[in-house]
């Protein structure tokens with residue numbers, strides 16, 4: 225990946241931040257799209273502004289995404305890694321209109337807007353990495369819109385792989401990761417405390433993702449045991465939901 229140019233979202237926190245560190249260590253040129261550039265100024269002084277470009281962009285804003293086009297004039301982008309995401313762990317009636325719109329806009333719709341905006345600057349065979357979730361594969365009580373947005377994101381990435389055969393599209397379906405995501409999804413931290421033991425390490429997962437980019441994987445499903453269990457669940461999902469309902473109410 226040395227000398228390649230990647231655009232990364234979510235680089236200020238959690239998994240995206242872990243990915244950013246590895247990319248920089250691998251001498252990749254990275255352009256990060258962030259809401260608050262100050263969060264990465266220290267890293268930029270370490271690696272230099274030619275290796276790490278910081279562009280301010282609120283990914284909830286279609287106008288700010290559209291404005292990016294002019295910033296990439298004359299540049300080639302070898303890959304996009306979309307790690308920005310959010311979710312709320314609460315019941316459907318507790319989701320406000322804004323909660324729902326923010327979830328689908330960031331996790332799904334504005335990925336598509338960003339891709340379309342950056343498309344003219346992509347190399348011949350670019351890599352597109354989408355950070356999805358294992359929650360795409362099961363019914364998520366108390367995280368319905370998060371799960372739904374990730375299920376839709378999965379479908380969009382799968383369709384993109386077919387529509388653009390010259391693209392390497394890598395979908396990362398991950399189980400819980402120990403990141404600040406949980407404090408935002410559920411400020412009571414009930415879920416993250418309960419599942420602390422099974423949470424993935426973001427640095428380790430980031431290594432696996434970079435490896436997946438290099439070896440041209442099309443899917444990474446972690447942890448493996450969770451993915452296998454969800455495959456079994458898919459054989460009779462409504463039956464299992466009816467008879468083991470507690471498994472689907474674990475977000476609160």
Ligand SMILES: NC(=O)c1ccc[n+]([C@@H]2O[C@H](COP(=O)([O-])OP(=O)(O)OC[C@H]3O[C@@H](n4cnc5c(N)ncnc54)[C@H](OP(=O)(O)O)[C@@H]3O)[C@@H](O)[C@H]2O)c1
Pocket residue numbers: 233234235236237238239240257258259260263281282283284306307308309310311330355356357358398399400401402403404405406408
């Ligand atoms: N953590 C988990 O258990 C888990 C499990 C499955 C899937 N995932 C997925 O993994 C991905 C990374 O999550 P994470 O755990 O690393 O979460 P995180 O630590 O909360 O990081 C989220 C990142 O998204 C950025 N972001 C949020 N809203 C944005 C906006 N409007 N414009 C620009 N950037 C925005 C945040 O920027 P700021 O620094 O400005 O807030 C932050 O860098 C997400 O897609 C998430 O859905 C996470």
